[in-house]
Amino acid sequence: MKDAARQCFAPARPGAVIGCGARNQNAAALRALLDCLARGLPIHASQQGIRPATPDPAPFLYCQSSGSGGRVKTIRRSHGSWIASFEVNRDSFGLSAHDRYGVLGNLGHSLSLYATLEALHLGAGLLVLAGDSPRNQMRQLAQAGVSVLYATPTQLRRLQLAGGPGLPAVSHVFCGGGKLDDACRDGMAALCPNAAIREFYGASETSFITIADAGTPAGSVGRAYPGVRIRLGEAGRIFVASPYLFDGYHEPDLAPPPREGNHIGTGDIGWLDAGGHLFLRGRESRMVTVADRNLFLEDVEAAMAAAGAGPCAAIALPDPQRGHAVIAAVEGAQDDALAARLRRACRDALGDHAAPRRVVFLPRLPLLASDKPDLAALARLFGAAP
Structure with missing residues (x-):
């Protein structure tokens, strides 16, 4: 070379x-x-x-x-x-x-x-x-x-x-x-x-x-x-x-x-x-503790994608009882049946601690210029520090 x-x-x-x-x-x-x-x-x-x-x-x-x-x-x-x-x-x-x-x-x-x-x-x-x-x-x-x-x-x-x-x-x-x-x-x-x-x-x-x-x-x-x-x-x-x-x-x-x-x-x-x-x-910065267990948020996203979520992302909010609570953002119209399926998929693939506390549907998932989800924007949207 x-x-x-x-x-x-x-x-x-x-x-x-x-x-x-x-x-x-x-x-x-x-x-x-x-x-x-x-x-x-x-x-x-x-x-x-x-x-x-x-x-x-x-x-x-x-x-x-x-x-x-x-x-x-x-x-x-x-x-x-x-x-x-x-x-x-x-x-x-x-x-x-x-x-x-x-x-x-x-x-x-x-x-x-x-x-x-x-x-x-x-x-x-x-x-x-x-x-x-x-x-x-x-x-x-x-x-x-x-x-x-x-x-x-x-x-x-x-x-x-x-x-x-x-x-x-x-x-x-x-x-x-x-x-x-x-x-x-x-x-x-x-x-x-x-x-x-x-x-x-x-x-x-x-x-x-x-x-x-x-x-x-x-x-x-x-x-x-x-x-x-x-x-x-x-x-x-x-x-x-x-x-x-x-x-x-x-x-x-x-x-x-x-x-x-x-x-x-x-x-x-x-x-x-x-x-x-x-x-x-996953990213070291995206590993969080939920109910005393380590969880990579990328694993949550992969489980949701495999269950048919389409464009999606997961973030974690501080939680005084469990350490963190997982919030899922999914692009599309409100779909309670899909939300239940995504929680179940995360629970089955990763354990109860990985099931999102909330699944929030957005008309458009915020994206960076690289077409990756804008996690900082989602964190601000849900009230977490970026």
Whole structure:
């Protein structure tokens, strides 16, 4: 692998961009990105757009975390830390200038920005469709003959709900930013019958950590991505070393992640099987105590999703008797029968302590730009500290 610290993103080849969606939500951001690449300038990307990151010299990139922890963080990384994985993906999965990439999210989200830069760096075609309706996205993906799709699970579910004749030209689906459940995976297999579907686990600070494919055991997020070393610390805390790590936070008041040697902590809890497959328990910050038992709120969300909840999230409120009380938020109209089914599913899968005290139905679940549930907004809605 080349010296990651000295590499720069390649300028886009003429004609690489084949579309920017009907609503052109990212047209200005894409033009600014292409200008930075052409002039060799460092890049600063956020939900407000893309601009040169002055006065820092190239080759640096600033992007933002999803804010799922309650605060958006500005990530500083070298161009080479992403280029290293562009080259791994090219060599491992056969990606090339002959591909056409489809990007469904806002370029201020690191997953969408990563996919865009990978396409441009490899000389591939690019179609950015942020802000378009799922039906329009499906139509444009099909018309353009997109072969590589980067998306979150939420974005993939929306494509499936849009319907249509399918996307037979897609040969690679890369899914990140959340857990790809079996129903969503099966739906994408039907929608893209010729595609290899790969789920990856990572973070804005680490980029790729693991990658899963059709041969990965159920419930696992896969084995270590090439070049990544995983170490489990006390209580299953996940630490990672790799060529893809960020350089630090731009905000001076933010403490860096914990370290063990050259490994940084991810904030997640998990375990490894004998074959090196990683299984996640959840975020350490989302583990709460209910009736003297530890509970990962991600487990509650998974149980509800398996029971047919659709878009949902769980938060915990302080409770003087039980430590915490679980509140579930579900997108949709009030449905008492569904609420009872979700409580029963959580109780059956996890125990009585995991059954939500309340199931609240919302017309629209608040989402971050990354399409993850906005847990801080839900906490404020239900009167809890974010």
